[in-house]
Amino acid sequence: MKKREKKIQDYDRLYSFLRYFVDFNLKMSYRTIKYIGREKIPTDGAVIYAPNHTNALMDALIILAMDRKAKVFVARADIFKNKKIAKILRFLKIMPIMRIRDGYEEVKKNNETIEKAVDVLRDKVPFCILPEGTHRAKHSLLPLSKGIFRIAFQAQELLGETPLYIVPVGLEYGNFFRFRSTVRVQVGDPLNVKEFIGRHQDNSVAEQMNLMKDELTLKMKENILYIPDDNDYDNTYEICAANVNSQKRELAEQMGKKVTRGIDGHFICNRETVRKVVALKENSPEKAEELFDLAQKAREIRLKDKISLSSVAIEYPFWSRFFKFVIFVALLPYTITASILSSPINGLCRFLFTKMKDRAFRNSIRCVVNLVVWPILLLIYTIIAFAIFPWEWALVAILLLIPAPVFAQETYRLFRLMASDVRLLFNGKLRKLYNQIRESL
Numbered sequence: 001m002k003k004r005e006k007k008i009q010d011y012d013r014l015y016s017f018l019r020y021f022v023d024f025n026l027k028m029s030y031r032t033i034k035y036i037g038r039e040k041i042p043t044d045g046a047v048i049y050a051p052n053h054t055n056a057l058m059d060a061l062i063i064l065a066m067d068r069k070a071k072v073f074v075a076r077a078d079i080f081k082n083k084k085i086a087k088i089l090r091f092l093k094i095m096p097i098m099r100i101r102d103g104y105e106e107v108k109k110n111n112e113t114i115e116k117a118v119d120v121l122r123d124k125v126p127f128c129i130l131p132e133g134t135h136r137a138k139h140s141l142l143p144l145s146k147g148i149f150r151i152a153f154q155a156q157e158l159l160g161e162t163p164l165y166i167v168p169v170g171l172e173y174g175n176f177f178r179f180r181s182t183v184r185v186q187v188g189d190p191l192n193v194k195e196f197i198g199r200h201q202d203n204s205v206a207e208q209m210n211l212m213k214d215e216l217t218l219k220m221k222e223n224i225l226y227i228p229d230d231n232d233y234d235n236t237y238e239i240c241a242a243n244v245n246s247q248k249r250e251l252a253e254q255m256g257k258k259v260t261r262g263i264d265g266h267f268i269c270n271r272e273t274v275r276k277v278v279a280l281k282e283n284s285p286e287k288a289e290e291l292f293d294l295a296q297k298a299r300e301i302r303l304k305d306k307i308s309l310s311s312v313a314i315e316y317p318f319w320s321r322f323f324k325f326v327i328f329v330a331l332l333p334y335t336i337t338a339s340i341l342s343s344p345i346n347g348l349c350r351f352l353f354t355k356m357k358d359r360a361f362r363n364s365i366r367c368v369v370n371l372v373v374w375p376i377l378l379l380i381y382t383i384i385a386f387a388i389f390p391w392e393w394a395l396v397a398i399l400l401l402i403p404a405p406v407f408a409q410e411t412y413r414l415f416r417l418m419a420s421d422v423r424l425l426f427n428g429k430l431r432k433l434y435n436q437i438r439e440s441l
Contacts, residue, residue, distance in 0.1 A: 008093055008116065009072050009125040015091065016070070023065045025371045028406050029058075029363065031180050034263055035066060037187035045163035046121040047190075048152060050216060051171050052224050053130035054137050057364035059171055060094075062183055063128050071126045074113065074147075076134075097129075097147060114147075118155040121164060127151075131216070137176035137360040139237065140229040144217055149209040156193045165190040166216060170223025172267055175310075177359045179366050179409050184263045188223040191216060225270050228278065235295035236277050240270040241313040242298070242437040247273055266313070276441055291440045298433040305427060308420040312434060325414045335411050338404035341381065345373050345405050374405055 027033060041047060049071070053059055060073050070093060077096035080086040086096075097113050120127050129151065132142040148166070156164045167190045174182035191212070200208045227236050247269035255268075281288040302312070328335055345366075352365050381401060385394040424430065 007119065007123075008090060008095060009070070009120045009123050011070070012091070015093070019064075019068070019070075022061070022371065025367065026058075026061050026065050028403070029179060029367045029370070030183050032182040032263060033062065033065070033185070034183070035185045035187070036264075038066065040187050040189060041167055042163070042165045042190050045165055046124055046155065046159060047126045048121070048148065048155075048164070048166045049126060049128040049169055050131050050148060050166050050220065051128070051169035052141060052220055053132045053135040054139075054171060054360070055173055055176055055363060056135050056358075056361045058173075058183075058367065059130060059135065060128065061367070062171055062185055063169065066185070066187075069126055071128050072117070072120045073128045074117070074130075114151050114154060117151045118158055121151075121155040122158060131220075135360055138229065138233065139172070139225040139227045140233065141217065141221060141224065141226060142229075144213050144220075146209060146213070148216075149212055152193045152212075153197070153205065153209065156197065159194075163195070164193040166193060166212075167191075168216060168219040168223055170220065172225055172263075174263065174266075177362050178413070179363060180406070180413050181363075182263050184267055186223040188219050191219060225267060225274065227274055232277075232281070232292055234299060235292040236274060238295040238299045238302075238309075239277055239291065239437055239441065240273045241309045242295070242434045243273045243441060244269045244313045246438050273441070280441070287440070291437065294433055294437050294440060298430060298437065301427070301430045301433070305423050305430070306420065307424050307427070307430070308417055310417055311420045311424045322418065325411075325418055328411045328414065334400070335407065338401075339408040339411070341377070341401065342374070342405040342408045344377060345369055346408075348373060370405055378402065 049063055051059055051063055064071055064073075073092075073094045074097040075089065075094050080089060080096040089096075095113050095116055117127055117129075129148045131144040131148045133145040133147075134142070136142060152164060152166055168188035170184075170186040170188065172184040172186070193212075196212055196215070197208060200211055203211065225240075227233055227240075244266060248265055251265075251269060251272065277288070277291070280291065301307075302309070349362075349366050349369050352369070353362055356362070356365065378398070378401065382394075382398050385397050388394075389397065
């Protein structure tokens with residue numbers, strides 16, 4: 001009897017074992033990962049996750065870590081050309097998908113991917129497709145490609161009475177490029193494909209897809225900080241940073257202090273600032289233009305003087321970071337040791353950064369390097385430690401050494417931000433501009 005070919009969605013013991021290590025490594029890559037609305041994920045049918053795409057590989061890892069379920073992903077087809085890499089990607093449950101830019105003839109090959117995706121959904125394994133088709137480090141949204149809807153319609157037809165849901169997911173990073181930033185993950189209201197088709201049965205399939213595209217676009221925008229992608233994007237984001245604390249105080253009176261704390265509060269306040277800016281553009285174009293001019297001047301000075309937006313957005317940032325830094329200085333011997341022993345990782349990352357023009361890959365590179373290189377280095381250091389020291393000391397040393405790359409990077413992050421805080425503190429002209437921005441909105 002011929003043995004059944006293993007499907008990409010089938011259980012894999014090694015994959016499941018490695019998931020613990022991958023998820024742990026991901027958590028170490030960020031100070032905070034907060035999931036909101038996971039209770040909205042349907043359990044009575046098949047699920048397609050539709051997150052926004054801003055941070056290369058990290059987006060997929062964040063979705064993967066949402067729960068312990070295995071998930072199948074798609075990625076652009078050109079990275080599958082190397083057979084060894086293709087084999088690794090398949091092990092990681094990633095399938096290739098062609099894009100329009102690859103040429104019409106190549107796009108025809110997507111039929112096989114669609115068939116496999118439908119098979120995944122029939123087995124009730126969650127499927128994830130990033131519908132923008134490419135990543136971009138912006139708090140905005142690119143037009144959605146039709147691939148996700150073709151898969152959804154074909155899958156729903158084969159699923160029969162079993163419902164299929166497209167679940168929008170909003171990924172919000174505190175910083176797209178910095179290691180040890182924050183991530184806020186908001187699960188939106190699912191789109192029931194079966195019900196949607198039923199409501200629009202008088203429309204053609206092409207019309208139904210366009211209508212579904214519009215609805216999913218709106219649902220995705222509801223779960224991210226959506227800044228209109230126009231000439232005022234950068235200035236609008238600058239205004240958000242300048243106003244976040246005054247906005248928190250204003251919203252705290254209406255919603256309570258608890259709601260406006262942490263990354264949730266940051267998200268809510270930024271969305272409110274964007275709403276005000278958009279309204280100002282519509283109702284008072286001249287005032288909006290004056291506000292954008294102030295933001296542009298502030299941004300130019302800030303970038304020239306290497307001041308982080310984090311310094312602008314956090315109230316009294318210097319002292320909070322100073323006290324944290326004092327703790328790290330108190331642990332100076334460990335800090336120095338951690339920095340030295342994890343320096344091969346930093347060196348390799350910096351080298352790889354020079355080979356990547358797209359800065360959005362930086363966190364992905366560092367995450368993968370930590371995942372692969374640090375265990376090897378740790379094994380080498382373990383052998384050396386047990387060869388030199390008594391086993392009790394060697395064991396303690398290795399246990400202390402495990403978080404070294406994270407500790408070293410966290411020290412560097414605090415030092416860098418403290419320097420930024422000091423530069424802002426002594427830049428009266430820039431602080432005056434930010435005060436004018438607050439008063440103008």
